[in-house]
Amino acid sequence: MRLVVATLVAASLTSCGTASPGPEASTAPVPASVQQLLPYYGSYADGRGHVLVIARLGWFFDMKTAAYRTIYATRSPSRFTIGMRFLEPTPKFADLSFSGQTLTVSESGQVTTARRIAYRETQVVIPAQGAQLAGAITEPLGSAPHPGIVIVHGAERGERQIYDVWVGVYASMGFAVLTYDKRGVGASTGTYPGEFPTTEALNIYADDAAAARDFLARWPGVDPSRVGFHGGSQGGWTVPLAILRHGGGAFAVLVSAPATTVDQTDLWAGFTGGGANSPSESNDQMLAEVRRASGGYDPMAALRAMAVPAIWVLGTNDRTVPTAVCVELLNAMHMANFTVHLVPTGHGLLVNPTGLLSDDDHSPGLAPDLVPTLKQWFADEVKAA
DSSP: OEEEEOSOOOOOSSSSOOOOOOOOOSSSOOBOOHHHHTTTOEEEEOTTOOEEEEETTTEEEETTTOBEEEEEEOSSTTEEEEEEETTEEEEEEEEEEEETTEEEEEETTEEEEEEEOOOEEEEEEEEETTEEEEEEEEEOSSSSOEEEEEEEOOSSOOOGGGGHHHHHHHHHTTOEEEEEOOTTSTTOOSOOOOSSOOHHHHHHHHHHHHHHHHHHHTSTTEEEEEEEEEEETTHHHHHHHHHHHHOOOSOEEEESOOOSOHHHHHHHHHTTTTTTSOOSSOHHHHHHHHHHOOOSOOTHHHHHHOOSOEEEEEETTOSSSOHHHHHHHHHHHTOTTEEEEEESBOTTOSBOSSOOHHHHTTOOBSOTTHHHHHHHHIIIIISOO
């Protein structure tokens, strides 16, 4: 296994809930709502290929500077603002103005104009065992076939719009991207298995992920030999299990993903309430207890069987997943196809020196080398970017 230690790298797409609607307020700017951003969500590029992403849940991501900010409404339906930090509206960092297919970003006298990237988005229904999964395929225009990637949910009761930013990132790399609502959630049918990762629930989620992968591999214009997975948090258990149970999958991107058992992971998270509180014991004491623990679903069998290229992006300050123990386990496997990228962040992978949830709010965004790191890994390991 190749171990890469980075100064900063981040990706947080599930750390906040849906923004609330409301007009601009003189004392407290209000986050923009899904309805307000629906006409504008997507990716925009300036004349130099500088890509900006607008997410329906109220997030702005600048792929060049790695700024990741909450979008705030104004009195105008086509004008918004962003602050200097993730969840701090003031002081204002920039104005965002939309006109037709154009986004203008005005920041301290500097103006950037970007045009909406014309991706093709198709609403699809994926047949799965006991369910129909509602999803969307976003694909670049231009020469095909494209590599493909299926984005697999974490523990959240997830709908596909949670991953708008990741769709923008991967589509900008030339991928056809499939996102879907979890079964029993959003427009998907079937029974929701719940958030807790029992073996039964993980098997269901793995089977659904494999069905989505097979669906994307059959999509016109997609290269079936280059279709893989992105799994975050609990999705890091789901993706290797999907590959073990069904084969297929050309690669795996695993962010904040545990290599520990469910009970070890829950024990670690319990020390801080998943980052809500300061640690109850020293770091050495907590890690020692995690190493001694066992029980719950164990991903080791699936990981040992996973022969495809895989990259883990793990935060050294993660308060939900015990990164140090995960790295020990992955190192001990001596898997040449595994790469681990360590970053000084919390579970959400926002730039955060403590990993505490309250400090996510003050983060300037994602790390500058996030997109370049993934691009280089795909080029080296998957030949897909």
